[in-house]
Amino acid sequence: MSGHRPYVIRGSVSLPEAELMWRFSRSSGPGGQHVNTSDSQVELRFDLAGTEALPEVWKERALERLASRLVDGVVSVRASEHRSQWRNREMAATRLASLLAEATAPPPKPRRATRIPRGINERRLREKKRRGETKQGRSGKGWG
Numbered sequence: 001m002s003g004h005r006p007y008v009i010r011g012s013v014s015l016p017e018a019e020l021m022w023r024f025s026r027s028s029g030p031g032g033q034h035v036n037t038s039d040s041q042v043e044l045r046f047d048l049a050g051t052e053a054l055p056e057v058w059k060e061r062a063l064e065r066l067a068s069r070l071v072d073g074v075v076s077v078r079a080s081e082h083r084s085q086w087r088n089r090e091m092a093a094t095r096l097a098s099l100l101a102e103a104t105a106p107p108p109k110p111r112r113a114t115r116i117p118r119g120i121n122e123r124r125l126r127e128k129k130r131r132g133e134t135k136q137g138r139s140g141k142g143w144g
Contacts (some may be wrong), residue, residue: 007093019095024041038081039085042092046096047073048063048070077092124143
């Protein structure tokens with residue numbers, strides 16, 4: 001697997017190749033007669049609690065956000081869509097990278113409330129009234 005680009009999580013941080021634990025098993029996915037005997041399902045595990053590859057702050061964030069997915073501090077992803085093990089490996093690594101990217105993202109900035117200019121509100125209410133009158137006219141009342 002040498003010579004491929006590292007899976008970037010965010011910025012200069014990428015998945016630590018050495019810390020990835022791969023497991024291959026028979027996939028129940030689509031395929032011909034051969035697929036039943038080839039180990040194309042990929043499970044990728046990463047020890048989030050024990051890693052040194054992530055900045056401390058990120059690690060804390062990720063451990064907190066992924067708490068429900070972790071087993072003893074280890075996060076795991078699976079991939080079995082493809083028939084080729086290599087493509088499933090790519091898939092799993094990409095998935096793990098984006099999972100970690102999401103889990104380590106800084107918390108969103110709090111929303112600042114801004115006042116709505118009065119004119120906008122009035123215009124909205126005027127439109128609303130007009131719309132109502134248009135619809136009223138459709139009911140066919142007073143045609144008799």
